[in-house]
Amino acid sequence: MSEFRSSRDGRITDERPWWDTFPWWSVIIVVVLVWMGCQIIVNDDYGLAWERIIPGLGLTLRSTIYAFGIALGIALIAGTGQMSRNVVIRNLARTYVEFVRGIPMLPLIFTVALILVPEFTDLLNTRLDAWFGWEFKLSFEMRATVTLAVIYGAYMAEIFRGGIQSIPPGQTEAGRSLGLNRRQTMRSVVLPQAMRAIIPPMGNDFIAILKDTSLLSVLGALEITQRARQFSASTFKFREGYFVSAFIYLVLTLSLSVLLGVLERRMTRDRKGER
Amino acid sequence: MTAPSMPMISLQGVSKTFNRTIHAVRDVDLDVEEGEVVVIVGPSGSGKSTVLRCINLLEIPTTGVVIVDGSNLTDVATDLDHVRAEVGMVFQQFNLFPHLTVLENITLAQRKVRGRSKSEANEMGMRQLTRVGIPEKADAFPRQLSGGQQQRVAIARALAMEPRVMLFDEPTSALDPEMVKEVLDVMLELAGEGMTMVVVTHEMGFAKAAADRLVFIDEGEIVEVGAPEEVFSNPSHDRTRAFFDKILY
Numbered sequence: 001m002s003e004f005r006s007s008r009d010g011r012i013t014d015e016r017p018w019w020d021t022f023p024w025w026s027v028i029i030v031v032v033l034v035w036m037g038c039q040i041i042v043n044d045d046y047g048l049a050w051e052r053i054i055p056g057l058g059l060t061l062r063s064t065i066y067a068f069g070i071a072l073g074i075a076l077i078a079g080t081g082q083m084s085r086n087v088v089i090r091n092l093a094r095t096y097v098e099f100v101r102g103i104p105m106l107p108l109i110f111t112v113a114l115i116l117v118p119e120f121t122d123l124l125n126t127r128l129d130a131w132f133g134w135e136f137k138l139s140f141e142m143r144a145t146v147t148l149a150v151i152y153g154a155y156m157a158e159i160f161r162g163g164i165q166s167i168p169p170g171q172t173e174a175g176r177s178l179g180l181n182r183r184q185t186m187r188s189v190v191l192p193q194a195m196r197a198i199i200p201p202m203g204n205d206f207i208a209i210l211k212d213t214s215l216l217s218v219l220g221a222l223e224i225t226q227r228a229r230q231f232s233a234s235t236f237k238f239r240e241g242y243f244v245s246a247f248i249y250l251v252l253t254l255s256l257s258v259l260l261g262v263l264e265r266r267m268t269r270d271r272k273g274e275r
Numbered sequence: 276m277t278a279p280s281m282p283m284i285s286l287q288g289v290s291k292t293f294n295r296t297i298h299a300v301r302d303v304d305l306d307v308e309e310g311e312v313v314v315i316v317g318p319s320g321s322g323k324s325t326v327l328r329c330i331n332l333l334e335i336p337t338t339g340v341v342i343v344d345g346s347n348l349t350d351v352a353t354d355l356d357h358v359r360a361e362v363g364m365v366f367q368q369f370n371l372f373p374h375l376t377v378l379e380n381i382t383l384a385q386r387k388v389r390g391r392s393k394s395e396a397n398e399m400g401m402r403q404l405t406r407v408g409i410p411e412k413a414d415a416f417p418r419q420l421s422g423g424q425q426q427r428v429a430i431a432r433a434l435a436m437e438p439r440v441m442l443f444d445e446p447t448s449a450l451d452p453e454m455v456k457e458v459l460d461v462m463l464e465l466a467g468e469g470m471t472m473v474v475v476t477h478e479m480g481f482a483k484a485a486a487d488r489l490v491f492i493d494e495g496e497i498v499e500v501g502a503p504e505e506v507f508s509n510p511s512h513d514r515t516r517a518f519f520d521k522i523l524y
Contacts, residue, residue, distance in 0.1 A: 168368075168370075170366060170368050170370040171370060171372065173333055173364075173366070173370065174364075174366065174370035174371075174372070174429075175372075175384075176333065176356075176359060177331055177333060177359055177362070177363070177364035177433075178359070178360065178363075178383070178384035178388065178432070178433070178436060179356050179357070179359045179360025179361075179384055179388040179436065180356070180383075180384055180387055180388060181356045184387050184388075188383055188387065189372055189383075192374045193372075193373065193374050196374075
């Protein structure tokens with residue numbers, strides 16, 4: 001219960017005036033963004049920082065999209081694998097998810113990118129070399145991207161599992177009682193409903209991956225954060241370098257979350273009949 | 276001596292134990308003949324729903340044999356999905372598919388399991404919707420219907436598979452009082468058409484009007500079986516009498 005005491009006639013009411021519910025935060029953010037944009041245009045130091053940092057945008061976006069795509073595939077396998085009837089698959093999937101979720105992202109990035117991925121590709125390459133006389137080369141940037149994908153694959157596996165398990169068992173029972181087999185029930189009854197629970201948090205994870213590509217700077221990948229660090233360190237213009245990188249991230253994440261909001265609203269409107 | 280005809284449903288020594296400790300159903304024997312309407316009553320938690328769910332193996336019996344229309348469902352070799360298509364089930368919570376329209380709810384299994392074409396399935400769907408009295412709701416979503424309408428759609432969905440048996444698990448318990456009758460009317464009509472039905476319910480009026488036999492279950496056991504009037508007015512067990520004393524005015 002939220003009560004609000006009107007100041008006009010001293011009468012208690014639960015109706016709030018417009019200025020109480022207005023999203024002032026969005027005004028503040030827009031003002032800050034416009035101010036930062038102006039700085040970049042009119043201030044030479046900021047302009048220089050912008051010029052040096054913005055080439056990293058391509059790598060940031062590319063690794064976000066690739067990492068998200070690969071993670072989606074891993075998550076689908078690991079998420080449904082955790083619900084498999086096969087005891088081996090179920091436990092392998094669970095082990096992977098628990099390992100990754102239990103280790104902080106930074107040490108995990110070092111472990112995966114510097115140890116697991118090279119050793120795995122080495123192993124693969126000795127076989128490939130022996131059989132086909134051909135080697136599998138994973139570019140440095142791709143190695144960093146795969147690392148993010150391996151980490152987010154585990155987080156997103158939990159979203160898949162949670163989404164599927166959020167569907168009441170009565171739905172499966174109704175499907176099975178009509179004679180649909182396990183797969184048909186999953187495909188036609190459970191998954192379409194689970195998607196509605198899965199898509200919004202997936203969108204959030206897309207934004208989270210975008211932000212976490214900044215962690216790849218510890219590997220030396222020349223994305224936005226690494227370029228900001230290099231610019232700042234070489235020119236001693238720390239304020240300019242980090243402000244500009246923060247500006248770029250903010251523009252990206254805010255426009256993405258607005259886009260997601262529209263998508264979610266459209267999803268709920270299309271099927272108003274649903275629960 | 277002529278061979279006795281096979282009952283439509285035969286439960287033989289069926290028990291269900293949850294987590295190795297909770298004995299929900301103990302050694303239940305029950306035969307249901309073709310065209311018979313059997314109503315199961317009993318206190319809540321007595322295991323009557325579990326017995327019903329054992330008939331289409333939504334609950335797998337711990338021991339005992341379940342035979343439906345000649346197929347032994349407890350045999351590993353039996354194609355469960357095949358038999359389930361012949362056994363319609365109506366749930367307390369309706370369990371309509373919320374992401375599909377009413378008609379899509381009714382046609383899904385017809386097309387996937389029976390292999391009917393879209394137009395065949397739609398035609399059968401509309402026929403069943405007309406039978407339960409709401410053909411005009413074909414394109415609505417379940418959420419837009421009242422509870423009584425939703426339950427009638429659920430019945431139509433089961434009937435569209437042309438099942439040989441219908442199971443009802445407390446079909447009116449989740450309904451507002453003014454909607455109970457519209458569902459019971461559909462069930463009465465179905466019983467009148469000779470459908471084999473097993474119904475778990477608290478509606479004693481329905482039992483009186485439609486049941487060939489009344490089964491009273493308590494603590495997972497069948498305590499008493501008989502004609503409804505007989506069991507209501509002259510129960511032969513103290514547990515049965517105690518139960519009806521509590522619920523009948």
